[in-house]
Amino acid sequence: MYRVIKVLNNNGILVYHNETGQELILLGNGVGFGKKPTEQIEKIPGAKVYSLVARRKRDSVLKVVNGIRPEFIEAAGKIIEEAERDFQEVNHEILLPLADHIALAAKRAKENRQIPNPFTPDIRVLFSGEYAVALKGREIIQQLTGYRISEDEVGFITLHVHAGLSDEAVSETLDTTRIISESLSMIEQEFGISLSGQSLGCIRLMSHMYYMIVRTKKGESTNVDFNEFMYEKYPRTAETASRVCAYMEQILKLPVSEEEIGFLAIHIQRVISPGTV
Structure with a gap:
């Protein structure tokens, strides 16, 4: 009852x-x-x-609910339903945080004021399924509230959907995305290239870095060691991978497994010179 x-x-x-x-x-x-x-x-x-x-x-909870207009809570519920159609199981505890964000996003849209999300392109690549749900969510929000949120707000809602599928908080996923974005910039600078998030190699590289960070947080390793091979055959790529791993260690304040260097180097090499490994 x-x-x-x-x-x-x-x-x-x-x-x-x-x-x-x-x-x-x-x-x-x-x-x-x-x-x-x-x-x-x-x-x-x-x-x-x-x-x-x-x-x-x-x-x-009553105080929080009283602070959020019902249509925002309803919109959040419908977005969760959309996520469940694609992912089956979604943690329903994201309802109020998502509704709260929708309320703020709608307020910003009403005032024609936006918070830029520089990581939206990376979020779109890393969490493509969740992003597709968030795009549908934008239509739901407009239908129920009359406000059309920006592409950057779609990126933030993607993180809420991802939070419902994982053990990660929105802020934690955003931090991970920021680390990946900076790591890609380091690779671009080293090799004088511009990485396209639409290329299969770049998508795989970003996905690898995401799970690499997840493994590091859990204290796990890859159990495969390509370090000697990569340092011998592609020393510049291996050194770049080593610097990226050192950067991740610094930001995460956790040791990155030594084996991650060679594994990451393979993915970098595949991006800068497809077909070589």
């Missing part, structure tokens, strides 16, 4: 789950129609159930 805490609108209600003591949001067509606070209700067929996390531990 649920006890209604607050009716958000005809399509959403904040409830207390009597059995677990959890505060939840139920979203779905007509779920809030005719409902009243303190009313006891049974499970509603077809309603989506969202467990909630406040932005700060000292905040009550």
Whole structure:
């Protein structure tokens, strides 16, 4: 059984789950129609159930919900539904952080004021599936709020969708993207090239660096060692990979496995000279 805490609108209600003591949001067509606070209700067929996390531990969920207009919460729920169509399982705890971001993005769109996201091109490559969901989310937001968010805001929403698929916080994923972007700049400078995020080699390189950072955070290694081969055959590439690994160590404040150098060097070599390894 649920006890209604607050009716958000005809399509959403904040409830207390009597059995677990959890505060939840139920979203779905007509779920809030005719409902009243303190009313006891049974499970509603077809309603989506969202467990909630406040932005700060000292905040009550009701306080957070009261600070976000219902249409933004509904938009966040529909974006999560879109993500579930592609990825099946999405952590519903991203609902309020995503709704909060949508509210801020809509406010910026209303004021014709944008926060630039220089990592949007990298986000689009690294998290292409999540980005596709965020693009659909832009249409959902416009439909429900009347505001069309920018391409850079789509990039930020992509990070929220990714957070629902992984153990990473949005800020952590953004930091990882920033590290990858800077690492690509180091490679471009060394070889005097411009890397295209649309090329298969560059996509693979960026993906490799992402999982390389994930392994480093977990204290794992590749268990394959190409260092001797790469230093002997492509010393300049290996030295560049070594500098990138040193940069990652410095930013992450974690040791990067020695074996990562040779493995990264292979991916760099494939980008600067396709077909050589």
